[in-house]
Amino acid sequence: MSEIITTEGVPLKVSLKRAERINKIRALVLVLPLTLFIIITFVIPIIAMLTRSIDDKQINTVLPKTFEIYKQWDRKQLPSEEMYATIFNEIMTADKRAIGKASTRMNYSKSGWKSLIKKSKRKFKKIKEGPYKEKMIAIDKKWGKIEYWKAIGEMVDPYTFGYFLNAVDLKYDSNKKIVQQPEKRRIYNYTWYKTLKISVLVTLFCLILGYPISYLLATLPLKYSNLLMIFVLLPFWTSLLVRTVSWIIILMRKGVFNSILVWAGIIADENRMQLIYNETGTLIAMTQILLPFMVLPLYSVMKTIPPSYMRAALNLGAHPMHAFYRIYMPQTVPGISAGGLLVFVLAIGYFITPELVGGADGQLIGHWIAYHLKSTLNWGLCAALGTILLVVMLTLYWAYNKIVGIENIKLG
Amino acid sequence: MIKSIKVVLLTLVSMAFVATAYADFTFVSWGGAYTMSQQKGYIDTWGPVKNGSTKVSVENYNGGLGEVKAQVEAGNVTWDVVDVLPVDVINGCDEGLLEEIDTSGWQKSPDGTSFNDSIVENGTGASGPISECAVPQIFWTYVIIFDPKNFSGKKPTTMKDFFDVKKFPGKRGVHTWPQAVLEMALVADGVEPTKVNSVLQGDGGTDRAFAKLEDLKGHVVHWSAGAQPLELVSSGEVVMSIVYNGRAGAAILSEGASLDYVWEGQVLDADWVGIPKGSKNKAEAIEFLKHATTCASQAEQAKYITYMPMRQCGTDIIAKNEPWFHTGIDVLPHMPDTEERLKKSVFTDPVWWADHNAELKEQWSAWMAGNK
Numbered sequence: 001m002s003e004i005i006t007t008e009g010v011p012l013k014v015s016l017k018r019a020e021r022i023n024k025i026r027a028l029v030l031v032l033p034l035t036l037f038i039i040i041t042f043v044i045p046i047i048a049m050l051t052r053s054i055d056d057k058q059i060n061t062v063l064p065k066t067f068e069i070y071k072q073w074d075r076k077q078l079p080s081e082e083m084y085a086t087i088f089n090e091i092m093t094a095d096k097r098a099i100g101k102a103s104t105r106m107n108y109s110k111s112g113w114k115s116l117i118k119k120s121k122r123k124f125k126k127i128k129e130g131p132y133k134e135k136m137i138a139i140d141k142k143w144g145k146i147e148y149w150k151a152i153g154e155m156v157d158p159y160t161f162g163y164f165l166n167a168v169d170l171k172y173d174s175n176k177k178i179v180q181q182p183e184k185r186r187i188y189n190y191t192w193y194k195t196l197k198i199s200v201l202v203t204l205f206c207l208i209l210g211y212p213i214s215y216l217l218a219t220l221p222l223k224y225s226n227l228l229m230i231f232v233l234l235p236f237w238t239s240l241l242v243r244t245v246s247w248i249i250i251l252m253r254k255g256v257f258n259s260i261l262v263w264a265g266i267i268a269d270e271n272r273m274q275l276i277y278n279e280t281g282t283l284i285a286m287t288q289i290l291l292p293f294m295v296l297p298l299y300s301v302m303k304t305i306p307p308s309y310m311r312a313a314l315n316l317g318a319h320p321m322h323a324f325y326r327i328y329m330p331q332t333v334p335g336i337s338a339g340g341l342l343v344f345v346l347a348i349g350y351f352i353t354p355e356l357v358g359g360a361d362g363q364l365i366g367h368w369i370a371y372h373l374k375s376t377l378n379w380g381l382c383a384a385l386g387t388i389l390l391v392v393m394l395t396l397y398w399a400y401n402k403i404v405g406i407e408n409i410k411l412g
Numbered sequence: 413m414i415k416s417i418k419v420v421l422l423t424l425v426s427m428a429f430v431a432t433a434y435a436d437f438t439f440v441s442w443g444g445a446y447t448m449s450q451q452k453g454y455i456d457t458w459g460p461v462k463n464g465s466t467k468v469s470v471e472n473y474n475g476g477l478g479e480v481k482a483q484v485e486a487g488n489v490t491w492d493v494v495d496v497l498p499v500d501v502i503n504g505c506d507e508g509l510l511e512e513i514d515t516s517g518w519q520k521s522p523d524g525t526s527f528n529d530s531i532v533e534n535g536t537g538a539s540g541p542i543s544e545c546a547v548p549q550i551f552w553t554y555v556i557i558f559d560p561k562n563f564s565g566k567k568p569t570t571m572k573d574f575f576d577v578k579k580f581p582g583k584r585g586v587h588t589w590p591q592a593v594l595e596m597a598l599v600a601d602g603v604e605p606t607k608v609n610s611v612l613q614g615d616g617g618t619d620r621a622f623a624k625l626e627d628l629k630g631h632v633v634h635w636s637a638g639a640q641p642l643e644l645v646s647s648g649e650v651v652m653s654i655v656y657n658g659r660a661g662a663a664i665l666s667e668g669a670s671l672d673y674v675w676e677g678q679v680l681d682a683d684w685v686g687i688p689k690g691s692k693n694k695a696e697a698i699e700f701l702k703h704a705t706t707c708a709s710q711a712e713q714a715k716y717i718t719y720m721p722m723r724q725c726g727t728d729i730i731a732k733n734e735p736w737f738h739t740g741i742d743v744l745p746h747m748p749d750t751e752e753r754l755k756k757s758v759f760t761d762p763v764w765w766a767d768h769n770a771e772l773k774e775q776w777s778a779w780m781a782g783n784k
Contacts, residue, residue, distance in 0.1 A: 100506035111768040118506065184622075185771060187778045254648050277633045277649075355588075359634040360780040363588065374476025376770045377503055 050390075053383035056160040062102040063090050067156045075174045079149055084133040091121055108378055109162070109171075110151030116142050150174035163384035168192070188368070188385075195364040196392075198282060198354070199347035203294075205287040206343045207336065210294035214335070217295070218302035236292040244353050247285040251276040251357075277359030285357045290346055294339035301335030337400065337409045345393060365389060436469040437693050437700070441495040443472035444638075445662050445717055450495070453713030454704040466696065477504050480688045484509050489690040492697045495549060498535055498542050498762030499769060501684045505545035510686040511694060512544040519706050521725035527705075530723040532749075535682065535759045537609075542762055546684040547701045548722035550713065553748035553757070554592035554681065556674035557660045558652040559645050571677030574652055575600035575627045584628055585644045585653025588636045590776035591765060592654065592679035594621040595758045599677035608758045618772065622779060629783045645671065661718025661746040665737055676756045678748055682722065711736070718746040 004012040060067060066087045073079050091099060099117060106113035123139045137144035153174030154162050165171050165178060169186040173179045180186070213232065217225050235243060250256045258272040267273065275281055305328065313323035351366030358364075369385050372378045400406070439455065441447045447470060460466040471491070473479060477500050483489045496504065504510040518527035532551075534542040541548065556574050560567060568580055575597070577584075586593060598608045598617070601624040611617050633650050635641050641653035642663050652674070663669035685704070687697050703709060710726025713719070715738045721727050730736045730743060737743040744750060748757065765772075 097508035100508060104503065104506055107767060108770070111771045114506065114767050115763050184778060185774045187774045187781070190778070190781055248643075252647055252649050355636045356640070360588075360632070360783070362634070362636065363777055363780075370478075371773065372770075374474070374478035375500070375773075377477055377481055377507060378770065379481075 049379075049383050050387050051383070052380050053163050053387050054159050054161065055380065056105075056155055056162070057158045058098075059102045059105045059155050060158045062094050062098050063087065063152075066090055066152075070153065070156055073149075075150060075153065078133075078144065078146055081131055081133045083149075084136055084143075085130055088124060088127070088132045088136065091117060092124055104377065105155065106152060108166075108376075108381075109154050110148055112142060113148065113151070116140055116148070163378075163380040164388070166381050167384040167388055191363065191365050191368060192388075194361070195348060195366075198279070198286070198364065199344050201283055202286045202290060202347045203340050203344045205283065206291050206294040207340060209287065210291055210298055210339065211332075211336075213291075214295050214298035214302050217299045218305075219307070232292055232295050235288070240289065240352065241356075243289055244285055244356050247281065247288070247357060248276055251281055251284065276357055277362075279358070279361045282354045282358040282361060285353050286347060286350060289353060290343045293342045293346060297338035297342065298332065298335040301332055301338075305331045333404065334408045337404055341397075341400070341409070344396070348389065348393070436467050437493075437696055438471055438491050439468050439493045439495075439700075440471045440473050440491045442475065446658060446719070447472065449713045449716035449719070450704075452716050454706075454709035457709065457712065458700060458703045460696075460699075468700070476500060477507075477509055480504060480509050481507070484689050487690070489688050489692065491688050492691045492693045493685055493687055493701065495683055495685050498546075498682050498684060498760075499766045501546045501686050502543050502762055502766045504686060505543040509689055510545035511689055511691065513547055513687065513698065513701070514544075515541060515547060515705075518702055521707060521723065523725075525724070527723075530707075530725055532722060532724050532727075533680075533759055535680075535762045537759075542682070542684065545686045547686065548705055549683040549685050550710075550719040551680050551682050551722055551748060552719045553657045553678045554587075554596070554654050555657045555660065555678040555748065556652050557641070557645055557655045557671045558674070559648075559670050560672045561670055562648065562651055567672070568652060568674050569676065570674065571596055571599040574674065574677075575624065577627065577631045580651060582651030583631050583633050583649065585635055585641045585650040585655070586628070586632050587641075587654060588634045588777075588780065590772045591760060592681065593625070593776070594618060594772070595679045595760060596654070596677055597621040597624040599758065600624055600627075605677060605756050605758045609761045609764070613761070613764050618768075618775070622775070625779065625783075632780075632783070634780060642669070642671075657746070657748055658717050658719045661743075665718065665739060665741055665743075665746065675748070675753045677758065678753065678756075679758045679760050680748055681760050682762075683719075714743055714747075718743060720747045720749045 006012055006015045008015070066083060069079075069083045069086055073083065094102070099121065103114045103117035106117070120136070120140055120143070124136075127135050127139075133143075142148055151174070154160065154172035154176060156176075160172075162172055166181075167188055169181045169189045170178055171181055213228070217228055217232070219225075220228065248255070252258070253272045253274065255276075257275065258267070261267045262269050262272065275284070309327050309331070310323055313327045314320065318326070349366050351364055351370060354362040354364050355367055356362070365385060369382050369389075372382045372385070397406075439450070441450055451470060455461060455468050455470070458466075458468070461468055473494075475497060477496070480491065480494060483491060501510065505512070516526065516528050520526055521530045528540040531539050531541065531548050534540060536542070556568070556571070558568055562582075563580075566579075568574060573580055574584060594612060595608050598611055598621050599605055601620060603611050612621060633644060635644060635653070638656050638659050641650075641655040642659055644650045645653050645655075646669065657673070657678075660669075660671055660673065664671055685701060687694055687701075691697055705723070707721075707723060707725035707729060710721035710723050711729035711733075714721060714726070714730055715736060718737075721730070727747075727749060730747075734744060735742045748754075
């Protein structure tokens with residue numbers, strides 16, 4: 001088989017490839033600024049944040065010698081004089097800011113370390129020479145409590161899964177074995193469960209409520225559907241807080257809804273229902289707030305379905321229910337997927353609305369991320385919670401792609 | 413042509429110069445009536461602001477040090493003064509997020525008391541700033557309020573009443589974090605308010621507080637935003653609620669709300685101000701804070717909000733000049749710090765809370781989840 005040669009004497013294949021490559025480079029150059037922008041402002045910060053979830057280097061640079069001796073300690077009785085002397089020297093010689101950060105880190109594994117280090121550092125100046133053990137215990141009896149020493153065992157390595165363990169109610173013991181948190185502190189698994197449950201339910205309710213609305217929007221004559229569209233969009237454009245507070249006014253025990261029921265004689269005055277400051281309130285408010293994110297993609301898909309398909313099915317003798325189920329619904333799957341994904345992703349990270357209307361039930365995982373980000377400054381735990389959230393989301397996306405196929409999604 | 417370009421360039425350069433000389437100096441606080449009291453109490457009255465040589469731009473935030481930490485770590489600090497809770501000022505100082513400020517030589521009280529000694533109390537039983545980074549602001553308090561119209565017979569007067577759902581049936585409004593709730597539980601359990609901290613911090617102290625909280629099981633509506641408890645009480649959703657006293661004071665003094673306090677067992681907390689590490693206007697910020705913490709400024713702020721000056725000399729000015737509130741009403745009856753009230757109050761200990769914050773928050777949330 002002879003090769004086709006161009007006029008320059010180069011095989012056509014090579015020549016074509018070259019031309020294509022130039023085009024590719026040109027295209028790449030065009031998207032380069034955007035790519036760089038995304039990498040610098042989005043990808044790098046996210047990766048930098050996520051690496052905090054396993055990073056335990058800082059404490060290891062402050063107390064390296066203590067940790068060396070720690071590895072030989074039997075964890076059964078109080079450490080030797082050598083360990084006391086070492087930690088004494090490392091606390092006294094460390095930079096003030098470094099020791100501050102280190103004590104904060106130590107406090108994550110055992111409450112009390114923070115003020116112990118700070119108070120001790122001030123009083124340690126009085127100790128001129130050893131033996132240190134008794135003198136340190138005399139300054140603060142916490143130095144003589146083995147729990148404090150055991151708690152730093154989880155920090156001896158520069159990398160840790162401790163934050164991830166913390167995010168699922170587990171922790172390391174002093175030998176770096178994984179154990180459960182004490183029962184009264186277990187809250188994260190429950191929060192994960194609650195967050196997922198509420199997200200799934202809200203997505204489901206949005207679908208049930210949004211599907212008929214979208215159908216009406218897509219099929220009604222323009223003058224009615226426009227009006228209906230305004231009803232959908234008006235709340236969408238209203239401030240999130242206004243809508244949340246409106247729900248409080250409507251649903252509270254002496255609020256609009258309960259009062260109407262009492263007035264109509266459906267319930268007795270003393271039996272007013274608790275519809276807000278609990279899970280019910282969270283579900284109602286979140287469903288209403290996220291509904292447009294379901295309606296809009298569904299509408300855009302339904303708008304493109306020719307009515308003739310349904311008519312043809314009916315004409316051929318299909319029962320309306322059957323025709324709907326076999327002909328209409330399959331064509332709306334891209335809209336259902338897009339809406340479902342949007343609502344779910346938004347719901348799983350929600351925190352202002354649940355916090356205001358949820359009462360004791362209002363703390364979803366977003367609440368804990370915000371709390372540790374702002375109050376405890378435990379960004380390692382934040383990063384671990386965030387990573388888990390990201391992985392949950394990507395897993396769902398992957399499962400979705402396997403089951404439905406990602407090409408079956410239409411966002412508008 | 414070239415000349416005109418030069419002119420334009422010169423103008424631009426001089427504008428940039430002017431812009432830096434009069435750089436916006438950023439003051440960050442919680443917003444609402446509180447920020448307004450700071451604005452009128454000592455921002456507007458500061459010399460350089462009055463004569464127009466400096467502008468103080470005020471920003472709002474939701475508390476915590478997340479933003480400060482992000483700014484400091486990114487090396488781009490845009491906040492110059494930030495109003496923070498005691499626990500945050502301690503954490504921020506430890507982590508090197510706030511500048512250390514030596515306030516010892518600042519304005520003395522008229523009676524000669526040094527600046528640091530004029531700070532009534534910092535929560536640990538001592539006077540003076542709670543941390544090397546803290547500049548005094550105000551005391552505020554977690555206090556119980558109720559609507560007297562909802563009580564035909566006896567009205568609640570003690571913390572025990574708040575925890576007694578048989579004597580006073582109805583729901584209670586409680587916030588969604590553990591600070592102050594645990595202290596209140598111990599008061600209700602019979603601990604002398606002045607001994608609450610030592611009991612809470614001793615062996616089994618928190619367990620005792622949580623055990624007492626069982627009395628409220630099933631009778632709590634949890635709130636998370638400062639305006640909610642007032643709404644909860646006035647709508648009858650709850651019969652009593654824990655509230656920030658400034659919110660209640662504003663509702664009563666400015667809007668004539670029908671509310672009454674239970675002062676016994678109130679839990680005092682504070683707000684301090686700090687300067688984020690690496691602030692570009694640190695020198696100006698310090699000058700500003702010197703003005704903001706004078707006896708006069710401390711008192712002036714209380715014209716607009718019922719939070720109490722941290723310095724005794726501020727309170728003295730108010731006491732001598734009642735009615736002090738800007739609407740012409742006596743303000744001290746709404747303040748947490750009359751001598752009699754202080755005897756039955758708890759100062760929340762920020763050093764201990766900085767240690768136990770996360771652990772107790774987790775435990776408290778687990779309690780909330782199990783006690784709906």
